[in-house]
Amino acid sequence: MSPDGPFGGARPHRPPGASSAPAPSAPAPPTPTRPAVGPDGGERVGFRALVRRGATALALAWRARPLTATGYLAVTVLAGMLPTAAAWLTKLLLDALVSPARRHSGTPVALAVALGAAGLATAALPQVSRYVQAQLQRAVSTLVQDRMFGAVNGFAGLARMEDPAFLDRLRLAQQAGASAPGQTLAATFQVVQGSITVAGLIGTLFLLNPLLAAAVLTAAVPSLFAQLANSKRRAAMLWRSSSAGRRKMFYQMLMTDQHAAQEVRLFGLGAFLRGRMLDELDVVNRAEREVDRRLLITQGPLAVAGAALSAAGLIWAVHSAAAGHITLGDVSVFIAAVAGVQSALGATVSGSADAYQAALVFGHYLAVVQAPPDLPQPEHPVVLAPLTDRISLRDVWFRYSPDDPWVLRGVDLDIPRGACVAVVGVNGAGKTTLVKLLCRFYDPTRGAIAWDGTDIRDVAVADLRDRMAAVFQDYMEYDLTAAENIALGDLAHLGDRGRVQAAADRAEIHDKLASLPRGYDTLLSRVFFAGSDPDDPATGVRLSGGQWQRVALARALMRRERDLLILDEPSSGLDAEAEQAVHERLREHRRGTTSILISHRLSAIRQADLIIVLAQGRVVERGTHDELMAAGGDYARLFMVQAAGYQEAMA
Numbered sequence: 001m002s003p004d005g006p007f008g009g010a011r012p013h014r015p016p017g018a019s020s021a022p023a024p025s026a027p028a029p030p031t032p033t034r035p036a037v038g039p040d041g042g043e044r045v046g047f048r049a050l051v052r053r054g055a056t057a058l059a060l061a062w063r064a065r066p067l068t069a070t071g072y073l074a075v076t077v078l079a080g081m082l083p084t085a086a087a088w089l090t091k092l093l094l095d096a097l098v099s100p101a102r103r104h105s106g107t108p109v110a111l112a113v114a115l116g117a118a119g120l121a122t123a124a125l126p127q128v129s130r131y132v133q134a135q136l137q138r139a140v141s142t143l144v145q146d147r148m149f150g151a152v153n154g155f156a157g158l159a160r161m162e163d164p165a166f167l168d169r170l171r172l173a174q175q176a177g178a179s180a181p182g183q184t185l186a187a188t189f190q191v192v193q194g195s196i197t198v199a200g201l202i203g204t205l206f207l208l209n210p211l212l213a214a215a216v217l218t219a220a221v222p223s224l225f226a227q228l229a230n231s232k233r234r235a236a237m238l239w240r241s242s243s244a245g246r247r248k249m250f251y252q253m254l255m256t257d258q259h260a261a262q263e264v265r266l267f268g269l270g271a272f273l274r275g276r277m278l279d280e281l282d283v284v285n286r287a288e289r290e291v292d293r294r295l296l297i298t299q300g301p302l303a304v305a306g307a308a309l310s311a312a313g314l315i316w317a318v319h320s321a322a323a324g325h326i327t328l329g330d331v332s333v334f335i336a337a338v339a340g341v342q343s344a345l346g347a348t349v350s351g352s353a354d355a356y357q358a359a360l361v362f363g364h365y366l367a368v369v370q371a372p373p374d375l376p377q378p379e380h381p382v383v384l385a386p387l388t389d390r391i392s393l394r395d396v397w398f399r400y401s402p403d404d405p406w407v408l409r410g411v412d413l414d415i416p417r418g419a420c421v422a423v424v425g426v427n428g429a430g431k432t433t434l435v436k437l438l439c440r441f442y443d444p445t446r447g448a449i450a451w452d453g454t455d456i457r458d459v460a461v462a463d464l465r466d467r468m469a470a471v472f473q474d475y476m477e478y479d480l481t482a483a484e485n486i487a488l489g490d491l492a493h494l495g496d497r498g499r500v501q502a503a504a505d506r507a508e509i510h511d512k513l514a515s516l517p518r519g520y521d522t523l524l525s526r527v528f529f530a531g532s533d534p535d536d537p538a539t540g541v542r543l544s545g546g547q548w549q550r551v552a553l554a555r556a557l558m559r560r561e562r563d564l565l566i567l568d569e570p571s572s573g574l575d576a577e578a579e580q581a582v583h584e585r586l587r588e589h590r591r592g593t594t595s596i597l598i599s600h601r602l603s604a605i606r607q608a609d610l611i612i613v614l615a616q617g618r619v620v621e622r623g624t625h626d627e628l629m630a631a632g633g634d635y636a637r638l639f640m641v642q643a644a645g646y647q648e649a650m651a
């Protein structure tokens with residue numbers, strides 16, 4: 001299970017002995033999801049691309065709430081002007097107090113009132129700004145997440161979800177990408193506000209001493225570059241340490257997941273997992289520490305230089321005032337301007353750096369939403385008619401990636417309409433892979449699969465899947481009600497309780513579900529109990545493994561009137577009696593439906609119309625049960641081994 005997968009509150013079931021499909025390297029998607037990497041391990045991205053990204057982020061933030069964004073801009077501009085206004089009002093007030101001849105700008109009381117109003121605005125505006133910014137951040141985050149998960153749902157195949165580079169991207173996009181447009185906007189507005197303040201105060205300083213104004217401005221340049229370099233390093237660090245972050249979450253999840261709990265306790269894995277988690281955390285922490293250290297080394301001396309500049313300016317101002325060259329008001333405006341310029345420049349510089357970093361991080365979100373489809377889609381899809389003749393596989397070769405071994409090697413197979421075709425073979429023979437190709441989770445590396453002669457790549461993938469029902473070996477257990485767990489099989493009938501119950505009945509689970517504390521409305525989970533009494537059994541129940549498997553079967557059986565029914569180990573967790581009963585019901589249900597049945601229990605498939613034996617990716621035997629027994633090959637041997645096991649037990 002992916003620790004940060006899209007399934008919150010649901011997990012796939014993995015039966016014992018099933019291939020865990022670790023996906024060391026997934027089929028190569030059409031374009032690489034790993035970005036071009038610079039010497040620092042971070043993403044290499046040109047200035048123009050960065051500006052485009054920033055503009056996209058800003059446009060997105062603006063689109064999320066145009067009115068709020070406009071209000072935010074107005075507050076920002078006002079806040080940017082306030083320090084200059086306050087500095088000038090202070091100067092005029094002091095001069096008016098000290099020298100009545102200078103009262104042409106207003107009476108001291110009027111100036112004091114204006115200064116007080118400026119003070120009130122200075123106190124209130126940051127609060128308003130924070131509120132508006134948070135509003136905007138929430139709106140933009142909702143929009144971004146909606147688009148991101150829309151994009152994730154748009155990947156029709158499984159390759160992307162098994163591509164480690166893409167999963168890293170997705171994690172970063174989830175973690176930071178969603179807030180990046182809001183942060184870009186906030187940082188850009190911080191730059192706007194800082195620039196207005198700097199322009200006003202530098203203008204003021206310039207009137208007093210042009211040399212000092214130039215020096216204060218110049219002192220900010222190295223700081224700007226240092227901050228930008230720091231942002232780049234931080235974004236590179238985020239990318240470099242994303243795999244470690246994902247592994248850390250994986251170990252954390254294992255220690256807290258209720259399904260992992262029994263193995264973790266029995267095998268005493270707690271300390272081992274905690275150690276591994278700490279190792280990964282250490283990798284992340286070391287990377288962060290290095291970035292912080294570099295920031296300290298570069299920013300520390302710059303801050304000291306800025307303070308020295310202020311001290312020198314103050315000495316000059318006091319000296320000039322003592323000599324009568326400037327007024328007391330000038331000294332006060334000078335002190336306010338130097339301090340104000342330095343803090344506004346600092347805010348502007350760090351705003352630029354934040355905008356830069358947000359644009360870099362926003363790249364992960366863009367990579368997710370702009371990733372091309374993982375399966376080529378036909379431009380003019382053929383409309384799929386109900387199956388009338390057969391599904392055929394012609395010389396189908398498949399491997400999960402160019403680095404992986406071939407899983408299927410030239411499979412030829414006809415699945416006639418209405419027939420039940422059983423697929424058998426040892427673990428890893430390629431049975432589930434064959435089924436996944438039929439569902440078009442991947443395309444064959446070579447060869448083709450045709451539906452009544454139409455290549456399934458020429459059909460819209462949703463159209464194809466709408467004609468199928470399936471129980472997968474690693475079916476899902478959703479933390480939802482019993483009814484929902486079944487109805488998810490056919491969302492068009494989500495509220496059709498009769499259909500849900502009929503499906504449960506066919507999967508031999510109706511009696512159990514009907515007897516639950518709230519019947520079909522009982523939550524099949526003890527994970528969510530917000531607002532309910534956690535000790536009340538009606539809050540949720542836990543099913544056994546076999547009961548879950550029947551629920552998964554019922555989910556598949558919700559999909560009536562489908563052309564192809566895929567059953568990949570549908571009864572592996574059932575007791576012998578239940579298995580027989582389920583297969584009996586399934587035989588009735590399958591009648592007239594084309595079906596593919598995978599099972600290691602050969603007794604369950606002996607009545608299939610056609611049995612094929614897969615070995616090392618090839619069909620090595622095919623025929624009915626009787627024909628294969630008569631041929632005395634692999635199937636006969638496997639069947640005899642299983643039968644002998646039962647006979648021995650009875651002897």
Ligand SMILES: Nc1ncnc2c1ncn2[C@@H]1O[C@H](COP(=O)(O)OP(=O)(O)OP(=O)(O)O)[C@@H](O)[C@H]1O
Pocket residue numbers: 017018019021022023024025026162400404407425426427428429430431432433434473
């Ligand atoms: N997503 C994947 N990425 C890479 N390799 C995979 C993936 N899924 C399966 N494989 C590999 O493909 C091979 C065939 O696996 P598959 O699941 O099709 O076998 P199977 O016949 O269904 O086995 P079982 O009887 O154990 O269920 C195995 O070697 C497996 O490791």
